[in-house]
Amino acid sequence: MTAHTCPTEQTAAGRRQLRAVLICAVALSTAACTALGSSGPTTGRIVGSNTSSVQGANVQVIEVNDVIAMHLAHASAPVGFADTLGESAPVGTTINRGDEVGVAVWEAPPAVLFGMLGGSGVSTQTTIGTGRNTEISPQMVDDRGLISLPFVGTIRAAGLTPRQLEQEIRQRLLGIANQPQVMVGIVRNASANVTVVGEVSTSARVPLTARGERLLDILATVGGVRQQVDKITIQVTRDQTVATMPMDALIRDPRQNVRLRPDDIVTAIFQPFSFTSLGATGVNAEIPFEASGITLSQALGRINGLQDSRANPKGVFIFRWEDPSALQGAIPVGAPARADGKIPVIYRVNLSDPKTFFVAQNFPVKNRDVLYVSNAPGAELQKFVSILSQTAFSIIGITNGISGN
Structure with a gap:
């Protein structure tokens, strides 16, 4: 005789299975809620950094307004070469130690003095009327500032212009040469x-001439930059x-194209700048920018702005190691400082206020800044609702399966 299961018993067993499934589903959804992911700290936690510790000291959170933005823009603006180095006079033709000078002497006819010279280092040429033009090989000004010439002897050249040296040599030749005329030129400039x-x-x-x-x-003379x-950046x-300036700023402002002085050192520095974009932004990446710098509004444009579904427009933050001089004296007590003297600062920007977009056009983004946008409070709720919805559909599917059996 075959045993048959009562329909009531089947229903009770199905309910027990359904109850077990529901308990598991609730447990899974609760676990999922506690494990909701996040791209970083919330706005509240960052604002609370004023009372939290970094390297044993408080971190200052500064609310950005037009005054702060203008002050930072002014503080970060490069000081031009015209203001730092000033405008110099052209380099004169003064002879200095290490220079090589060429000397030519013309003697009126009858040329008897330099006509006796011959050999290496001296070139003579007879001119009209038996006058004679004599070119002496270039003479290097020694460490004492002296040169030595035939019939003239040792004579000081350093500190004189070529015209002054001509007069000195001519004076020494008067009486021994016939109406001498002297020409002096700097052959090689070593100073x-x-x-x-x-x-x-x-x-x-x-x-320099x-x-x-x-x-x-000077930059064009060496073939330009690579x-x-x-x-x-030009230093x-x-x-x-x-003094340093971005090269494109130097090109745009003719006043900064200053005249150089002897012994100046010009260095062309390849310095790629970048900031890092994190959080609820359109792009999470390291973003390069020009040596001349960019503003916050430009930076937001390069990261495709904020994510509409996630971002908190009141939670836009710039993390920076700031120069204390840019903070107008508002430095936290015991603020930690790096070896270069900079301290950690968090700037907060409220993009829910339309006027802030004007502020963002002046706020400068600096090299190695971190631009972070926190999630909106509703984003966490949206995640939770999404998880519950997925759980509910799973339960319905399981229930239908059990009922079908």
Whole structure:
């Protein structure tokens, strides 16, 4: 005789299975809620950094407004070469130690003095009326500032212009040469040079002349720079003064194309700048930008703005190691400082206020900044609802399956 299961017993067993499934589903959904992912800290946690610790000290959170943005823009603006180095006079034709000078003497007829010279180092040529033009091989000015010439002897050249040296030599030849005329020229300039190094086609020492070469003239002389102009920073070192400017800013402002001085050092530096975009932004990546810098509004454009479904427009933050001089004295007590003296600062920007977009056009983004956008409070709720919806559909499917059996 075959045993038959009562329908009531089948229903009770199905309910027990359904109850077990529901309990598991609730447990899974609860576990999922506690494990909701996040791209970073919330707005509240970042704002609370004023009372939290980084390296044992508080981190300052600064609300950005037009005053703060204008102050930072002014503080980060590069000081031009015209203001730092000033405008110099053209290099004169003064003879200095190490220079080589050429001397030519013309003696009126009958030329008897220099006509007796011969051999290496002296070139003589008879001119009309038996006058004689004599060219003496270039003479290097020694470490004492002296040169030595036939019939003249040792004479000081350093510190004199070619015209002054001509007069000195002529005075010494009067009485021993017949109406001598003297011409002096600098053959090789060894003292008035500019050194050019870095990302240039050819590193070299470039001589300066009385023309008064300017910065771009010198860079052109060595073949220009090897990288894109907007990626190059030009540094000029003069004695103890070091001045830097983006090269494209130098090109745009003729006033910054200053005249150089002897012994200046010009360095072309290839310095790619970048900031990092994180959180609820259109792009999470390291974003390069030009040496001349960009503003916050430009930075937001390059990362495709904020994600509409996730971003909290009140939670736009810039994490930066800031120069204390840019904070107008508002430095947290015991603020940790790096070896270069900079301290950690968090700038907060509220993009829900339309006026802030004008502020963003002045706020400068600096190299190695971190631009972070926090999630909106509703984004977490949306995740939770999504998980519940998926769980509910799974339960319905399971229930239908059990009922069908």
